[in-house]
Amino acid sequence: MTRFYLILFLSIMMCTAGCMSKKKVIYTKYYLITPPEMKVDHNSDSARLKYTLQIGPVEISPAYASSRIVxxxxxxxxxxxxxxxWAVPPKVSIQEFAISYFMAKGLFKEVSDRITNARPDFKLAINVQQLEMLELKEEPLVAHLAVQYRFIDNVGGEVLFRHNMDDQITLNERDINELARKISELMLVSLEEVESKIDGLQLERPQQ
Structure with missing residues (x-):
């Protein structure tokens, strides 16, 4: 009888092990918000404006601030x-995106999240209100980004302009990789609009 129970026990264990081995293992996938590849031709001597720019502070609405995708x-x-x-928390990826963009454009002689040698001449504050996939009933599936910028004269503290963008891009399918690409496209458009407004200020060059 003991042998019978032993064989039964071993049979059950083998069956359980076989079932477990057939279970599909699901891994978490990670996605990036990144600018497109841009030729970085940044030289402080050839910058269009002889000013320094600090990117920040960057604020993300709490519901969207974690690595979880909404x-x-x-x-x-x-x-x-x-x-x-998200592979990188949105607060970090959005800040790095903006730094990479303005460095590639060569608009300022120095662009960073902090200016080490001296007080920055200007700040670009960023506030992301929404960063998500919209799946509203009877409406197209879209990537949605709502972001506000404040361009600040850091010497006097004056806000020279505010820029708001609340835009969407249609998604072909419920694909997170496509969502990440479209969010990146929306970020790029918003920064191009900010750059255009900075150019429109016609900032005077400081004396060398």
């Missing part, structure tokens, strides 16, 4: 994707 199916209801996350 899906919104109703006005006041959000959900988070399972097994899909």
């Amino acid at each position: 899906s919104r199916a109703a006005t006041n209801e959000i959900d988070y994707f399972r097994y899909h996350e």
Whole structure:
């Protein structure tokens, strides 16, 4: 009888092990918000403006601030994707995106999250209100970004302009990689608009 129970026990264990080995393992996937490849031709001597720019502070609405990716199916209801996350927290990736953009454009002689040698001449404050996939009923599936910029004269503290962008791009399918690409495209457009406004200020060059 003891031998019978031993064989039965071993059979059950083998069956359980076989079932477990057939289970599909689900891994978390990670996504980046990144600017397109741009030729960085940044030289302080050839900068269009002889000023320094600090990117920050960067603020993200609390619901969107973590690495979890937001899906919104109703006005006041959000959900988070399972097994899909931002590789870098949005606060960091958005700041790095803006730094990379302005460095590549060669508009300022120095661009950083902090100016080490002296007080920065200008600051670009960024506030992201929404960063999500919209899945509203009877409407197209879209990537949605709402962001506000403040361009600040850091010497006098005056806000020289504010710029708001609240825009969407249609998604072909419920694909998170496409969402990340479209959010990056929206970020790029918003920074191009900010750059255009800075150019429009016709800032005077300081004396050399």
